[in-house]
Amino acid sequence: MSNCLIAQSGGPTSVINASLSGVIDSAIESPNIHTVYGAINGIQGVLNHNIINLTSIFAPSKSKLEVLKTTPSMFLGSCRYKLPDFTEDETEYKLIFDIFERKKIEYFFYIGGNDSMDTVLKLSKYAKIKNKNVRIIGIPKTIDNDLFGTDHTPGFGSAAKFVATTMLEISYDTYIYDIPSVTIVEIMGRNAGWLTASAALARNEYNSSPDLIYLPEVPFSIYDFLNSLKRIQKTKKNIIVAVSEGIKDKDRNYISASENSLDDSFGHAKLSGTGKTLEHIVSKSLGCKVRSIELNVLQRSAMHSASLQDINEACEVGNNAVEYAVAGYTGQMVSIIRTSNIPYKYQIDCVDIEKVANKEKLIPTEWISADNGDITKELIEYISPLTFGEPNIQYKNGLPVYLDIRHLISNN
Numbered sequence: 001m002s003n004c005l006i007a008q009s010g011g012p013t014s015v016i017n018a019s020l021s022g023v024i025d026s027a028i029e030s031p032n033i034h035t036v037y038g039a040i041n042g043i044q045g046v047l048n049h050n051i052i053n054l055t056s057i058f059a060p061s062k063s064k065l066e067v068l069k070t071t072p073s074m075f076l077g078s079c080r081y082k083l084p085d086f087t088e089d090e091t092e093y094k095l096i097f098d099i100f101e102r103k104k105i106e107y108f109f110y111i112g113g114n115d116s117m118d119t120v121l122k123l124s125k126y127a128k129i130k131n132k133n134v135r136i137i138g139i140p141k142t143i144d145n146d147l148f149g150t151d152h153t154p155g156f157g158s159a160a161k162f163v164a165t166t167m168l169e170i171s172y173d174t175y176i177y178d179i180p181s182v183t184i185v186e187i188m189g190r191n192a193g194w195l196t197a198s199a200a201l202a203r204n205e206y207n208s209s210p211d212l213i214y215l216p217e218v219p220f221s222i223y224d225f226l227n228s229l230k231r232i233q234k235t236k237k238n239i240i241v242a243v244s245e246g247i248k249d250k251d252r253n254y255i256s257a258s259e260n261s262l263d264d265s266f267g268h269a270k271l272s273g274t275g276k277t278l279e280h281i282v283s284k285s286l287g288c289k290v291r292s293i294e295l296n297v298l299q300r301s302a303m304h305s306a307s308l309q310d311i312n313e314a315c316e317v318g319n320n321a322v323e324y325a326v327a328g329y330t331g332q333m334v335s336i337i338r339t340s341n342i343p344y345k346y347q348i349d350c351v352d353i354e355k356v357a358n359k360e361k362l363i364p365t366e367w368i369s370a371d372n373g374d375i376t377k378e379l380i381e382y383i384s385p386l387t388f389g390e391p392n393i394q395y396k397n398g399l400p401v402y403l404d405i406r407h408l409i410s411n412n
Contacts, residue, residue, distance in 0.1 A: 002105070003103055004105065004106070004108070004109065005100070006023050006027075006054070006108075007039035007043060007076060009116040010113045012078065012301045013072075013073075013141050013300060013301065014159065015154050015306065015314035017068050017071045018068075018069045018311045019111050019141060019154055019317055021069045021318060022318020024068075032326045037054060038051065038075075039076065040052060042110075042116075044081045045079070067394070070392075070394075072303040082118070085122075108136045109321055109325070112141060113142035113144065113147060117357040117358075120136055120138035120353050125331075137325050137330065138356070139317055139334055140333055140334065142155055144192050146362065147361060148359040150334075156310070156386060157307040157309055159188075160387050162299050163187055164201035168202040170240060171202060174209075177289075179237065180233060180237050181288060182291075183238070183241070183293065184275045184291070185295065187242060187295055188244075189216060191362065193244045195299065197363060197367075199242035210240045211239050214242070214373060217365060220255060222281060224373070256276070256277040303391075306391055308388065309386055310386060310387075311391055313336060329350060331354075332353060333351055336349075341381055341382070
């Protein structure tokens with residue numbers, strides 16, 4: 001009888017634990033899997049042998065899995081760790097697969113985004129070359145929605161719902177004042193603007209905000225931005241703008257990035273202050289009241305504004321990951337394929353990890369307006385169904401009940 005190991009990596013989402021719940025549930029029920037283990041803090045937890053027995057936690061009380069589904073962020077903790085090229089140094093790979101062998105791990109599930117799929121790719125290649133009997137499956141997650149090989153990623157729908165809800169509430173806050181103002185809302189998205197585009201869902205029969213939407217897929221012009229604000233000011237006092245943190249000028253330079261902007265382990269730019277940068281420019285140029293709001297980490301794990309559709313899909317992706325692994329698949333990422341937009345329908349499949357890792361899925365330029373300051377109805381129709389439904393969250397003393405994470409807090 002073989003065992004399985006699960007780990008989570010990268011940035012948190014509202015529903016990554018729903019995927020974890022799906023894996024645990026299917027693995028416990030599988031006659032092919034004896035014990036379900038979890039690595040604390042991703043692949044680093046495997047290297048450090050920081051592993052817990054998930055079967056002992058969840059098998060006696062399946063009700064805990066239901067609470068796990070609606071617990072935000074990452075029950076197993078996370079890391080941002082880049083494995084070296086094993087052709088240059090296989091030390092860590094030997095350690096990882098030695099732990100797999102000692103724990104009788106035949107199935108390894110890694111839940112994460114782009115960088116996590118890089119880890120899945122490397123481990124899969126190493127296992128194949130070294131003839132290791134471990135089936136390795138990637139499970140997608142990211143609020144950025146920038147993974148190849150899947151129509152969308154679990155986590156995006158809930159984050160999109162939070163962004164749109166917050167944008168609507170900001171509109172209510174803004175319109176109470178009878179003075180000219182510009183409010184700039186900075187939303188996560190380094191190179192892909194999916195999440196910022198979701199702000200458009202706040203528009204309805206009486207609310208036209210956000211009035212402008214700027215995405216990193218197309219060049220951002222300060223000159224055009226200011227002219228657009230001046231044009232809108234002729235007919236509207238209170239203007240609200242949604243901007244991606246990663247908007248760039250025509251030379252592909254970030255509007256705001258730290259001087260040491262390439263210092264994380266995967267070489268990603270550390271971005272901060274895009275909204276604040278634009279706030280200073282607008283204030284100086286227009287002389288009206290200007291405020292910038294950075295949603296920051298709030299948009300990542302807002303379970304109180306989660307999408308039930310997102311939770312259900314995340315859980316289903318976890319379930320299917322176990323089915324694919326037990327069926328003999330390896331070096332794959334579970335994916336969601338949209339079969340119909342209206343009405344929304346989908347199916348679960350899997351894709352070779354080679355087609356996913358180290359690639360970014362950006363918004364098609366035809367879904368962005370010609371003036372680069374808005375999005376088309378096609379993009380709104382793509383995002384909208386992913387935000388539907390509300391989960392049934394338990395409350396105690398006025399606050400939501402989430403699963404105990406003392407095993408993470410004790411490490412801090």
